[in-house]
Amino acid sequence: MKTKIKIIIAGLLLAAFSTPVVQAQTEQQSQQEQVQKEISDQELEKFARVFQELRMKSSDVQQKMGEAIQQEGMEIQRFNQIYEARNDPAVQLETTTEEDEQFRRISSQLEKMQKSFEEDKKEAIAREGMTEERFEKIARQLETDEALQQRLSALFQDQ
Numbered sequence: 001m002k003t004k005i006k007i008i009i010a011g012l013l014l015a016a017f018s019t020p021v022v023q024a025q026t027e028q029q030s031q032q033e034q035v036q037k038e039i040s041d042q043e044l045e046k047f048a049r050v051f052q053e054l055r056m057k058s059s060d061v062q063q064k065m066g067e068a069i070q071q072e073g074m075e076i077q078r079f080n081q082i083y084e085a086r087n088d089p090a091v092q093l094e095t096t097t098e099e100d101e102q103f104r105r106i107s108s109q110l111e112k113m114q115k116s117f118e119e120d121k122k123e124a125i126a127r128e129g130m131t132e133e134r135f136e137k138i139a140r141q142l143e144t145d146e147a148l149q150q151r152l153s154a155l156f157q158d159q
Contacts, residue, residue, distance in 0.1 A: 039138060039148065046128040047138050048155045053124050061117050068109045072102045079106060 039047075069079045082103050085093035095103070125135045142148055 039141070041151075043130075043134075044138070044148075044151055045155060046130055047135065048152060048159075050121075050124045050128050050130070050135060051152075052156075052159075054121055057117060057120055061113055065110050065113055068113070069106050072106050072109075074099070074102045074106065079103065 066076055069076050078099070081093055082095055082099065085091040085095075086103075122132060125132055138148075142152060
């Protein structure tokens with residue numbers, strides 16, 4: 001008898017709570033469709049041009065970062081280990097005084113490169129007549145909106 005009551009209660013709870021979940025999913029889909037409609041083909045083309053430019057610059061910056069690390073006499077893998085240890089208290093890693101100094105010099109160089117990349121990003125976005133906020137909003141929307149991803153992918157294939 002208790003089992004039957006539990007099943008009935010579970011069924012009632014499922015029915016009671018499933019409607020808001022379905023409504024929430026429908027609202028989320030509706031919001032995604034609205035944002036997608038808000039992103040015109042022209043705006044998505046601008047986004048795509050900026051994205052392509054930044055992807056190429058990012059690749060170049062990553063290569064230069066790797067070169068900067070190696071020029072200081074450190075292996076990239078070791079730099080990454082030290083970086084992780086410095087940013088995650090759970091990671092324990094012993095370093096030499098020389099490694100600490102190399103890491104400091106490299107970090108300074110990489111920070112300058114990162115700032116330069118951020119400036120390039122701002123310039124590329126502005127050149128296309130977009131705001132950084134709008135660019136970021138589209139980028140965030142692309143993370144979850146498959147239809148928008150397909151539209152962007154089609155633009156890349158056309159190029």
